[in-house]
Amino acid sequence: MPAKPYQVAVIGGDGIGPEVVAAALQLLQATGVAFDFRAYPAGDDCLAATGVALPAETLQGALAADAVLFGAAGNTAADVILRLRAELGTFVNLRPAKAYAGVDCLRPATDMMIVRENTECIYAGHENVLTPEVTIATRVITVAASERIARFALDWAGRHGRSKVTAVHKANVLRKSDGLFLACCRRVAPEYPALKYEEALVDSVAMRMVLDPTQFQVIVTTNLFGDILSDLAAGLIGGLGLCPSANLGPAHALFEPVHGSAPDIAGQGLANPTAAILCGAMLLRHLGEERAAARVEKAMEQCLASRETTADLGGKLSTSEAAQAVIKRLG
Numbered sequence: 001m002p003a004k005p006y007q008v009a010v011i012g013g014d015g016i017g018p019e020v021v022a023a024a025l026q027l028l029q030a031t032g033v034a035f036d037f038r039a040y041p042a043g044d045d046c047l048a049a050t051g052v053a054l055p056a057e058t059l060q061g062a063l064a065a066d067a068v069l070f071g072a073a074g075n076t077a078a079d080v081i082l083r084l085r086a087e088l089g090t091f092v093n094l095r096p097a098k099a100y101a102g103v104d105c106l107r108p109a110t111d112m113m114i115v116r117e118n119t120e121c122i123y124a125g126h127e128n129v130l131t132p133e134v135t136i137a138t139r140v141i142t143v144a145a146s147e148r149i150a151r152f153a154l155d156w157a158g159r160h161g162r163s164k165v166t167a168v169h170k171a172n173v174l175r176k177s178d179g180l181f182l183a184c185c186r187r188v189a190p191e192y193p194a195l196k197y198e199e200a201l202v203d204s205v206a207m208r209m210v211l212d213p214t215q216f217q218v219i220v221t222t223n224l225f226g227d228i229l230s231d232l233a234a235g236l237i238g239g240l241g242l243c244p245s246a247n248l249g250p251a252h253a254l255f256e257p258v259h260g261s262a263p264d265i266a267g268q269g270l271a272n273p274t275a276a277i278l279c280g281a282m283l284l285r286h287l288g289e290e291r292a293a294a295r296v297e298k299a300m301e302q303c304l305a306s307r308e309t310t311a312d313l314g315g316k317l318s319t320s321e322a323a324q325a326v327i328k329r330l331g
């Protein structure tokens, strides 16, 4: 009897989102793994057409699926992706940054995993206008979320052959909130005696990442710092078009490129599908399809090495041609 297909909710969203997601779907299909893809609307265009950026039907589809593949949302990102992350209970945003052979980049030795807390910090949404000239945003940091993310990062490091985890913070200024985050990391670290645990201020980490990213293997940090440092890491390895991410929780998983909707290049076949294709590989691995995940990653790496890529990486291929090139190399 054929294997029951995995149900994947597909939310292309805005700008280049649908283009890069289409490329990732082609790759997933080409692996031969059985999938049942169901497309759902969300984002700016959806808001304009229906009056809501994240329809109930889309949310239900995401909750019912084995995994979600998400493209990008433009101005409605906060209403779409932040809400999806919250509703799906995905408390981790896993953001790998790895330099690839054949891609010109600032720091070819970069290979790190940024483990970003995904539910609180300044993104908790408590922002108020006190007077027309004064606004206030509340930063939420809790013991439960901080211990959970620290444990996830240390556990991930141990399971993936990494020897060191760096907790990144700004506790010298944010004494209460990052003080609490750091205290939680310190409490959890001794549960993993085989790993080296260190702490570093976010500003110094930003500089050290540029000078020598090999100092970092796994970074665990709060929501805002994780967001910023992962874009910095993208800059080190050759750009946003290369970086996938996974939002993981106890019951759900959503995969999305780190880049946004990039309206400047949308609809022209210019978008680099690498990040989305690598999201597909992360999705496969999450579903336990390790072999298929490794095949996709290897084929993608071969294309990057031989410069069968889009123009942002110096190649000549369109988005869909780049996806086809990867499919041709699937072993």
Ligand code: ATP
Pocket: 016, 020, 072, 073, 074, 075, 240, 241, 242, 258, 259, 260, 261, 262, 263, 264, 265, 270, 271, 272, 273, 275, 312
């Ligand atoms: P958003 O508001 O949705 O975040 P944005 O354009 O402000 O969109 P990004 O989408 O993250 O931010 O991208 C910034 C720039 O990087 C884009 O304008 C585009 O030129 C480039 N870029 C991003 N993603 C890709 C990609 N997949 N392929 C090629 N270039 C990209």
